[in-house]
Amino acid sequence: MIHFVLLVSRQGKVRLTKWYSPYTQKERSKVIRELSGVILNRGPKLCNFVEWRGYKVVYKRYASLYFCMCIDAEDNELEVLEIIHHYVEILDRYFGSVCELDLIFNFHKAYYILDELLIAGELQESSKKTVARIISAQDQMVEAAKEEAGSISNIIAQATK
């Protein structure tokens, strides 16, 4: 099971956190501090895994951003590494050659996508296409809702004039 997902920039700034196991706010900050200390200081050719408090943290660096996932000791590290990559590929497709800035300003969208990929710490969907389809369906709904809201408010605005 994945216990949490963490996106940290090279400078140690948090870009996204998702907790699948209960952690208090205090513990969360501690975890982030501890892990970014360990992971950001690791050399480039070392393993992409770190053993940490009886768990394992799998991380991968994309440009200036580190994607980290914390898993149980018995999980398959290579698989998790690919889950990270899977997520990045979906982000890439969604944003169109994703960069850190996309995630900074649209972190809520990154959350929505993550929610379609992982649920309760397990991989729920392994097809990129399916994830993309449901995300775009949601976006369309949102657009439609926006337009509708716009037209209604227009009507109201006109009526009250």
Add this chain to the structure above:
Amino acid sequence: MEQLKTIGRELAMGSQGGFGQSKEFLDLVKSIGEARSKAEEDRIVLSEIDTLKRKLLEPDIPKRKMKEYIIRLVYIEMLGHDASFGYIHAVKMTHDDSLLLKRTGYLAVTLFLNEDHDLIILIVNTIQKDLRSDNYLVVCAALNAICRLINEETIPAVLPQVVELLNHGKEAVRKKAIMALHRFHRKSPSSVSHLISNFRKRLCDNDPGVMGATLCPLFDLVSEDVSSYKDLVSSFVSILKQVTERKLPKSYDYHQMPAPFIQIKLLKILALLGSGDKSASEIMYMVLGDLFRKCDSSTNIGNAILYECIRCISCIIPSPKLLEAAADAISKFLKSDSHNLKYMGIDGLGRLIKISPDIAEQHQLAVIDCLEDPDDTLKRKTFELLYKMTKSSNVEVIVDRMIDYMISINDNHYKTEIASRCVELAEQFAPSNQWFIQIMNKVFEHAGDLVNVKVAHNLMRLIAEGFGEEDDDADSKLRLSAVESYLQIISEPKLPSLFLQVISWVLGEYGTADGKYSASYITGKLCDVADAYSSDETVKGYAVSALMKIYAFEIASGRKVDVLPECQSLIEELLASHSTDLQQRAYELQALLSLDARAVESILPLDASCEDIEVDKDLSFLNGYIQQAIESGAQPYISERERSGMLETTDYHSQDHHEVPSHALRFEAYERPKPASVPTQASTELVPVPEPSYYREAHQPISTSSVSERESSDIKLRLDGVKQKWGRPSYQSSTSASSTPPQAANGTSSHPDVGVGSSSLKPRSSYESKKPEIDPEKQRLAASLFGGSSSSRSDRKSSSGGHKPAKGTANKPPKENPIPVQPPPDLLDFGEPTATSVTATDPFKELEGLMDSSSQDGGSTDVMGLYSDAAPVTTTTSVDSLLSELSDSSKGNPGIYQSQTSKGLNSKEALEKDALVRQMGVNPTSQNPTLFKDLLG
């Protein structure tokens, strides 16, 4: 270039209004992005929190604006600040009708709230409503929230709806419903136990996504109860086969691999189903073989599948061919340049070594490389492997390495782990007592505060009971060496508390036993300890008890005792200590000093830590006092069981079952009020009602309250009686009477583990059986017989679980020990020129002990090599006879077991240890049978 791109993005965002966010928000994100320090970032966030607090209080916030505030709250929370002041607004937003807002609301609450947060109650109703929505996206959003927010208490509120959704038209909904049920199963298995058949049904879903999701709960279910899913083996295998044959839609391909994540999940399940099951394993052979052939080892995902295959093979009962394929894959991993793959290779090696022990040999150098690697992760994994392949021949090298590494790291979590491993290995395989004590000293010195207290107690017991040699001489030598080493260490600064406790105890028991050190010398040292660690009361307690013992031994042996001045001042200080424990010890010491030799000897006899202490559980010595109290009018004592029994009979029994749910929250709508005639019926409460079920449901609140009232008054009454009996006067007398017997034995009363040793007969004989193992010739023979480290390991594992599994292994030799049959290839491999040539030019000569014994036995391997055909036969037969001996001897075991259990916990522990030692240490010598006969009388 990147810079340019960044600017471009920013421009684009500016023109679009940044995906509909206000400038304010963009500014916030930007300023945080530009913050140079954490302090600056915190300042910005704090001012943002202030702004938001203010803005959220404004009346009539437009919804669009509200949505943005919520997203800003999420941002604050993500940066590690508390946004709880706005949680309620997020909750409100989930109630909104528009999906846009609802989705934001759900996202925010899933990020903000834990499942036990108070606000969850306010969301449950919305979730219920949304699950019924016609829009499948709304349903999906609600299911997402369920997976995060629903706790045990609220599961029943949504369960029926979630189950209904399993048959929803949209696959996205079915999938999420499955995941939600999986979540419920994890939270509270009982709540969904009746729905398990649904998981099986969904396995056949048309949509591969739903099928893939179903594998998650099935994995959990299978790992809990393998036997009831055996029928699915062939289904899983056929699914896996279809996946590998690319029968799934192309969209599930990932880097040219067909649905790799589903393959991995399936392999995990198959590993569980095939473990220890020959027929189930055989069904899998085909598909596993295919996988090895088809997997593309140039991609990461291909390697992930290969690794999962290796794991699967290490769990099931494999065919030789598959083992070979797995070994090939591992050697590919180890030879790779990628650290990741090396890591997986080491891990795989550790798994496979259990089945075919000789596999590690060809990778000697690779393993040593990994051990020397600067990458800590890889190093630790390698230590794990070494730990798995430790045996008595290489224990010294491995433990030394581990301790060196343990000293070099700061990570407390891992330090604890590696320390406990060192202790375990040392206890299991120690070649000599001296070495064992040395290792323990090192572990305690460097990680003393991290090791389990039990380890300290075990060490003390080992020193007290000796290593089981027949002659007391060896025991006293061991003790002397322990005392000597402790006297050396004791003056070092800042020793861990636990270690000092051990030192004090050992010095107290055996410091003067040999006459080598004078009492004043030892007591002086002990006083120094108490002085130097004056803030640690436990250590002080141990030191005082040790002092007491030493003085007692002196008095008992008729020597004149002169208490050192520093000792005197210590006692005086402790007499006025705030700690009652220390005070009592000090008073006892003072009292003891004035007693005569005979009395002292009966209080603290020499070397009596292994004697049993009789505890009078019935407190029969109080009988007289009780009699007296009752005669003078006290109430007789009623035991708790009787009391509750009485309660049960007095109250209206069936109410019990209904009281519990009435406290829980109800999420269904209120029932329609009953007609007025019903309550009148209820008032006649004790009259038997014709339809009890109806009665209970309708009037539960009324009747429960009356019952509980009665209950409480009952309890009060009884408690009064109890107080009279167990009040102050009785307490005083009981302490004065009872405090002495447990204290008497040796002052270790606070640590029953140590003192209440079992009869020394048991451990002694068990160690006796271990002793012949030290003979190198036999050791080698045993190693080749048992197929090296792994077999002894597996035996050890099973025995350490407790007494019963150990018995099981002994009674069913053929099933539990498929390993001994393996040795033929092992023996043949010894003769291989490559192995010897490697060791001849081995630059890491110091490490040669690490690997299997191949490097050590020059002569014997040649002989074995010559009889390559005959060897397997002879080995297997000898193994059989050995095992039959084992089972013979253990048949008598239950007898011992039963006779010993009555002696209490400790003898059980000793027995466990005994079984364990016998498991790993019994050799085909003629001594053993007689040994057991001795035992059995």
